[in-house]
Amino acid sequence: MSWWSDGDDADDERDYGxxxxxxxxxxxxxxxxxxxxxxRPAYANAEEGVVWTVDRGRYGVLMDAGxxxxxxxxxxxxxxxxxxxxxxxxxxxxxxxxxxxxxxxARIVKVHxxxxxxxxxxxxxxxxxxxxxxxxxxxxIVVAAADPEPRPRLVDRYMVAAFDAGVEPILCITKTxxxxxxxxxxxxxxxxxxxxxxTSTSFDEVAPGGQVSPALDELRGVLDGHVTVxxxxxxxxxxxxxxxxxxxxxxxGVVNAVTGRGRHTSSSTVSFKVPTGGWIVDTPGVRxxxxxxxxxxxxxxxxxAHAIPAEGEPVDGIPLAEAHDWExxxxxEAGELGDVGRERLESLQSLLQSKGGVSGRDLAAAADDxxxxxxx
Numbered sequence: 096m097s098w099w100s101d102g103d104d105a106d107d108e109r110d111y112g113x114x115x116x117x118x119x120x121x122x123x124x125x126x127x128x129x130x131x132x133x134x135r136p137a138y139a140n141a142e143e144g145v146v147w148t149v150d151r152g153r154y155g156v157l158m159d160a161g162x163x164x165x166x167x168x169x170x171x172x173x174x175x176x177x178x179x180x181x182x183x184x185x186x187x188x189x190x191x192x193x194x195x196x197x198x199x200x201a202r203i204v205k206v207h208x209x210x211x212x213x214x215x216x217x218x219x220x221x222x223x224x225x226x227x228x229x230x231x232x233x234x235x236i237v238v239a240a241a242d243p244e245p246r247p248r249l250v251d252r253y254m255v256a257a258f259d260a261g262v263e264p265i266l267c268i269t270k271t272x273x274x275x276x277x278x279x280x281x282x283x284x285x286x287x288x289x290x291x292x293x294t295s296t297s298f299d300e301v302a303p304g305g306q307v308s309p310a311l312d313e314l315r316g317v318l319d320g321h322v323t324v325x326x327x328x329x330x331x332x333x334x335x336x337x338x339x340x341x342x343x344x345x346x347x348g349v350v351n352a353v354t355g356r357g358r359h360t361s362s363s364t365v366s367f368k369v370p371t372g373g374w375i376v377d378t379p380g381v382r383x384x385x386x387x388x389x390x391x392x393x394x395x396x397x398x399x400a401h402a403i404p405a406e407g408e409p410v411d412g413i414p415l416a417e418a419h420d421w422e423x424x425x426x427x428e429a430g431e432l433g434d435v436g437r438e439r440l441e442s443l444q445s446l447l448q449s450k451g452g453v454s455g456r457d458l459a460a461a462a463d464d465x466x467x468x469x470x471x
Contacts, residue, residue, distance in 0.1 A: 138204045141188030144168070146203075147366040149183055154203060158193055166195035173202045181206055183364045183376060184229040184322065213260045213324060216387030219449040224388040228324045228364060228376050233317075234262045235375070237327035237336060240292075241274035246328065247282040251442045252384040253326050254286075258397030259389045262324070265317060266290045269332040285436040286401050291317060293336070311339060318369050324376040326384070337377045341367040391450050392420070398443050399423045405431045 144156040147167070154170045170189055172181050181187065181203055188205030211231055214224040234257040238245040250266065257264040266283065268276040272294040280290050291314050317323075318340065325333045337343060366376045386394075400416040409415065410426055418426065427440045 138188055138190055141190050141204055142193050143207075144187055144189050144193075145366075146181060146183055146185045146187055148363060149181070150363055154181055154187075156187060156189060156201070156203070158189070158195070168193055168195040168199065168201055170201045170203050173204045175204055176206065179206055180226055182226045182229050183366055184231055184324075185209070186230065211261045213256060213262055214388050215256060216385035218385040219387050219446070221385055221387040227326075227378055231262055231322045231324040231376060233321045233323040234260075234264045235267050235317075235323050235325045236264055237267045237269060237325055237331050237333045238279070239270040239273075239328075239331040240268050240276045240279065241270055243328060243330050245279045247279065248442050248445070249328060249384065250283070251439065251446065252386060254288075254401075255386055255389060255394055255397055255443070255446065256384065258401065259386075259393055264288060265323075267314065267336070268292045269336065270295050282435065282438065285403055285432040285439060287403050288401070289317070295332075315340065315369070315371050318375055319372045322374045322376070324378060326378055334377055337367060337375055340369055340375060342370065343367050386446060386450065389450075391447050394443050394446055395420050395423050398439065402432055402436065 142158060144158040145160060146154050147157050148155040152171065154172065156168050156170050157165065158168055159165050168189070170187075170191075173190075186207040187203045188207070189201045190204050191201035192199040193201050209229045212229050213227045213231060213234065215227060216222070216224055234253065236250055236253045236257075238250060245268070254264050266280070266288055268279065268290065269292075271292045276292050283290070293311065293314065314336075325337065327333045364376060364378045366374050369375055396416075399418060402415055404414060410418075410422075410431075413422070415423060415426060415431065424440065427436050430437075432439075
């Protein structure tokens with residue numbers, strides 16, 4: 096007897112005997128596809144590539160880089176990735192049509208672990224980060240000696256972001272035929288920071304085929320074998336420099352003669368292969384660089400870790416890079432890094448205050464309490 100039977104088999108046969116399993120009505124799937132499952136394919140056969148550009152939901156991926164089969168393909172982001180972002184520089188797993196033929200479209204199904212991740216925010220109070228590039232190991236901070244005027248405190252921001260991301264910063268001063276770069280470079284003499292310079296005419300000295308001119312040999316050597324991301328104020332010549340180094344044809348602009356500001360010409364982040372080796376990633380010019388994503392405690396530590404050590408034995412045998420925050424403030428203000436170090440410290444203190452964190456001077460004021468706690 097079935098669970099629904101009332102015990103009268105004759106009545107049951109009369110009421111339900113005309114029905115069988117084929118009579119069951121099933122509501123069709125409105126999307127016309129198979130029911131979703133929590134099990135996702137492993138994509139063990141996914142091919143590996145590197146994202147070289149991102150543009151409106153489409154990702155340019157370089158496959159088999161450095162081999163005779165090297166090719167550029169167009170891909171879309173697979174739904175399986177969920178909310179995980181895909182950015183320029185990512186090493187990814189790709190499935191589908193990876194031939195690169197016209198009209199083909201593959202899918203990015205994996206994003207491999209990133210070695211570095213360079214980020215910024217809209218402003219210092221904005222905790223929402225904006226990823227710029229993944230897996231870069233160098234940051235080329237491009238400033239102009241003049242037209243537009245260089246801004247040391249903007250460079251400070253770039254350096255903090257680079258230190259936070261584990262990326263090596265390099266300062267490139269362009270247009271040195273318009274002004275002496277030495278006074279600006281002196282702002283950073285307390286750091287172990289590599290500085291290269293170029294002139295406006297250096298950009299015009301590019302041999303046919305995109306070969307780099309002798310005037311840019313030093314910079315070419317800096318980029319060789321590295322993935323380098325460029326950052327800088329609009330109008331400083333980033334895209335012009337990238338064109339000179341790679342033979343690409345990125346749009347370049349001019350500086351407004353009235354405002355002294357550059358015009359945004361690059362609207363996307365794009366990677367270019369340097370003919371002599373390595374990659375350079377050109378980013379859109381910005382007039383601000385928020386550090387809302389950076390832990391305030393890392394700002395002074397980053398400063399101390401990359402400062403040139405003072406001559407002789409460090410205070411109490413402790414290098415500046417290993418000192419407490421309040422000790423860093425005390426020692427720099429005492430002259431350990433000279434006037435330039437004090438200037439840079441004040442800039443970092445203003446960054447701390449703009450993020451709503453404890454200022455360096457507050458740390459110095461609390462030094463006696465900290466010492467007492469350690470002794471107690």
